[in-house]
Amino acid sequence: MRQTTIITSTLLCLGLASSPNLLAEISINPPVTPQVQPANPSTAPNATAPNEATTEPTAPPVATSLATDILPEITAADGSDPREKIKDAVVKVHIVQHTYETLSPWNSDSQKGSGSGLIIAGNLILTNAHVASDATFLEIQRHSETKRYEAEVVYISHESDLALLRTKDANAYKDVTPLELGDLPKMQQSVEVYGFPIGGNTLSVTRGVVSRIEKQNYVHTGENLMAAQVDAAINFGNSGGPVISDGKVVGVAMQSGFLTENIGYMIPTPIIRHVLDDIKDHKVDGYGFHGFLTQSMENPAMRRKYGLGEDHTGILVHKIYKNSPADNKIQIGDIVTQIDGHKIENNGTVEFRPGEFIDHTHYIDMHQIGQDIKFKIIRSGQAQEVALRLDKPGKEYLLVKPNQYDKQPTYFIFGGLVFMPLNQDVIDSMEGTPARIGALTYESPDEKRSEAVIMTKVLPADINKDYHHDNDLLIEKVNGETVRDFRDFYNKVQASVSDFVTLQAADDYQLVIDRKEAIERQPEILTQYGVNADRSKDLQALDQTVAQPAAIAAPAAVATPAPVAAPVVPAVPAPVVPAPAAPAVVVPPAPAAPVATPAPVVVVPAPVAPAVVAPPVPAAPVAPAPSVGG
Structure with missing residues (x-):
């Protein structure tokens, strides 16, 4: 369980603009902020690469350390170089990621990039979570080969920044000798870092020594876990590559020091083994919290x-x-x-x-x-x-949940006001964190509140005049009733039948919305700001689930199967938000044929195309935001 909130801005791998350090365990003074190594920083919108990446994209040099001179030349009994077998098990991970804007989650973008990985037992490929997160398409290319194999995410541990991939062709790398895990390296132990950094398409090997072992904040989610510092060069694209010593894997390259030279960090084998043990029950639980x-x-x-x-x-x-x-x-x-x-x-x-x-x-x-x-x-x-x-998992004890991946952020627009559940992604996107909101990161859920609701911003219109400059407001009540979580907030607004919907923030600050006026003007406001859906896909799926029983019940009452069309409208007052017309956007290709003719009430453009789905992670554990480990 991490205990101190540390908010930093860093570059994320493969085009993601920034990532936070979440809750650090006990330490009030955070370590030097490390930086995740993207494969192709040129694809990252609004991101600025660190010093080592702003130079011309030439192949990274071998780290200038004593290890370069003293690392022994390894020769097998038959005179061959064992490093060749190591190289055979190193792969390049090509990825297409689909990401959302945190505070405008109806907007999304796709981008290409690459990272590194290694083949381990079970024909699995181990890489970083920040390489595989938000993936819509993955390909694996082995060293010394040009052929690419399509792959999928099998397990992903965001808090450990580790992911396990598998090629869809089960025989793709069956003849490759998998790499073995070694022990936690000692101080000054020589290591080699294998990977595919920018500046070339061939495998790169850099050398160095282990210079420090301690708990560090992993940049991907801010989780505070054991990390090993090495002075071997770790550059953009090295992420996920193996760190080798004495022919065995002692770590996975993760990130480099920010504004530092030849300081990189790897995920050591104790953390890797923890993840491999965790998934023995075929799901990722994460890290527990003692309380x-x-x-x-x-x-x-x-x-x-x-x-x-x-x-x-x-x-x-x-x-x-x-x-x-x-x-x-x-x-x-x-x-x-x-x-x-x-x-x-x-x-x-x-x-x-x-x-x-x-x-x-x-x-x-x-x-x-x-x-x-x-x-x-x-x-x-x-x-x-x-x-x-x-x-x-430790995240269950947090009122403010950690960063989320592989899904569209939850949001709801009503009367031009944008509401979201408060999580670490939202906090990281703020220009400074209000004290009241920052204090919530130390709190745990209770009987009255299990999740905080925040109005992030306003889409200005005449019906929300005087609220245009309001943002980052914690919503505590709807029409005088306390809000337990975002789902409760959403249902209360949907179910309201009063003339006015009154939202109360801290100190009884009020936002009053004319319900009928908001319903009538909603399509116009959404069109004006290019918003294609007034609620996120998970809420659309919820609406359809609620509406489904009604669609089935009607035919039973009439005794004829014909009148099935109209009952598809959500059970809660359909007028509240015009988007119910688009239930076709459920993430799995919704089998709900009854939605064929949506209620004519809707004038809003249909929600985002269902093509945008989370990476093909077969196991439910992928979805969760990182849990709070030690």
């Missing part, structure tokens, strides 16, 4: 207050999440001294190898959902042991 937040105890006065002597170390619990594993087991004021038998230092770190320390939450990250974590605590001067079971 409490802590602070360091390096301050002498604090240590004296809690009676900690020189021979005792630990961290202080200052927040408990309701209904979490820690609820009723851990108390505010407890001092946590050990995690799974590892001593916790006063700064919250644990010695994981002699002389090497990492934040204690790494040991939470190494557990799967459903496993227990053992803590030793001191409560009122007495030592105790507590076991907490990780019951569900």
